[in-house]
Amino acid sequence: MAERLPVAVLGANGRMGSEAVKAVEAAPDMELVAALGRGDALEAIVDAGARYVVDLTVPDATERNVRFAVEHGLHVVVGTTGWTGERLEGLRALLDEHPGVGVLIAPNFALGSVLATAFAAKASRYFESVEIVELHHPEKVDAPSGTAVRTAQLIAANRAEAGLGASPDATEKQLDGARGADVDGVRVHAVRLRGLVAHQEVLLGGPGEQLTIRHDSFDRASFMPGVILGLRAVGEHPGLTVGLDGYLDLGL
Numbered sequence: 001m002a003e004r005l006p007v008a009v010l011g012a013n014g015r016m017g018s019e020a021v022k023a024v025e026a027a028p029d030m031e032l033v034a035a036l037g038r039g040d041a042l043e044a045i046v047d048a049g050a051r052y053v054v055d056l057t058v059p060d061a062t063e064r065n066v067r068f069a070v071e072h073g074l075h076v077v078v079g080t081t082g083w084t085g086e087r088l089e090g091l092r093a094l095l096d097e098h099p100g101v102g103v104l105i106a107p108n109f110a111l112g113s114v115l116a117t118a119f120a121a122k123a124s125r126y127f128e129s130v131e132i133v134e135l136h137h138p139e140k141v142d143a144p145s146g147t148a149v150r151t152a153q154l155i156a157a158n159r160a161e162a163g164l165g166a167s168p169d170a171t172e173k174q175l176d177g178a179r180g181a182d183v184d185g186v187r188v189h190a191v192r193l194r195g196l197v198a199h200q201e202v203l204l205g206g207p208g209e210q211l212t213i214r215h216d217s218f219d220r221a222s223f224m225p226g227v228i229l230g231l232r233a234v235g236e237h238p239g240l241t242v243g244l245d246g247y248l249d250l251g252l
């Protein structure tokens with residue numbers, strides 16, 4: 001039998017990390033060799049013989065964790081949010097110094113969400129107006145969600161390619177925040193509501209019509225196939241990949 005992938009999970013006591021621990025333990029081709037929480041020394045993942053790391057921590061910790069893993073030659077699958085353009089550039093430069101190491105930064109591991117984002121980006125060039133509403137559980141510490149930021153960036157890039165600019169908006173007076181956040185010219189609205197897990201709607205409007213592209217994660221189990229897929233593929237994709245779609249042939 002082939003050697004099992006030795007995996008360490010960071011953020012192992014969190015909502016996502018605890019699910020990832022179970023998913024790795026259940027994967028026949030993987031072995032969970034370390035499960036670290038806040039305050040545990042990162043050296044433990046090296047001592048445990050991990051070759052793959054999953055980071056599901058907090059925006060303030062993820063950059064340090066990922067850089068540590070890359071510097072030690074470990075492949076990393078990252079679900080944590082907070083990866084600004086500047087952080088990504090820094091990581092790209094570090095990866096150039098460590099050829100062969102792969103990092104996947106996946107704003108969303110749910111296949112339906114990855115598809116919804118891809119569909120929305122494609123559709124956005126055919127509609128005059130587009131706005132994003134993301135809806136999450138009230139424990140979420142960041143807004144807007146990483147998924148919404150990524151969706152807005154891809155929409156803006158697709159619209160720019162098609163020669164389209166920002167959606168029309170005659171607003172002259174507003175209460176602060178009433179029109180949401182501006183991400184690359186796309187308005188993003190964040191809802192935090194008890195009972196929700198992770199949801200997103202992209203609203204596309206044209207004369208006399210609306211297309212809504214909605215995805216719902218009702219349970220964190222929805223993210224686990226993507227985490228496992230990422231772990232199986234990351235070693236075959238040296239350098240930085242942003243978005244699980246980078247490992248999927250979506251044909252879009």
Ligand SMILES: NC(=O)C1=CN([C@@H]2O[C@H](COP(=O)(O)OP(=O)(O)OC[C@H]3O[C@@H](n4cnc5c(N)ncnc54)[C@H](OP(=O)(O)O)[C@@H]3O)[C@@H](O)[C@H]2O)C=CC1
Binds near residue numbers: 010082108146
């Ligand atoms: N890509 C995707 O598909 C998804 C991504 N996410 C993202 O994943 C991240 C985690 O979300 P969630 O699980 O809900 O958050 P939680 O707050 O439940 O979990 C975060 C965990 O990280 C721990 N932690 C903090 N700092 C460190 C550190 N330096 N080393 C190790 N562990 C640390 C925390 O410890 P303590 O409990 O002691 O504070 C906590 O247990 C968020 O950024 C979220 O947006 C969430 C869902 C899906």
Ligand SMILES: O=C(O)C1=N[C@H](C(=O)O)C[C@H](O)C1
Binds near residue numbers: 148
């Ligand atoms: O914090 C969460 O819960 C989620 N975070 C990710 C994000 O910010 O996009 C992914 C998903 O939306 C759940």
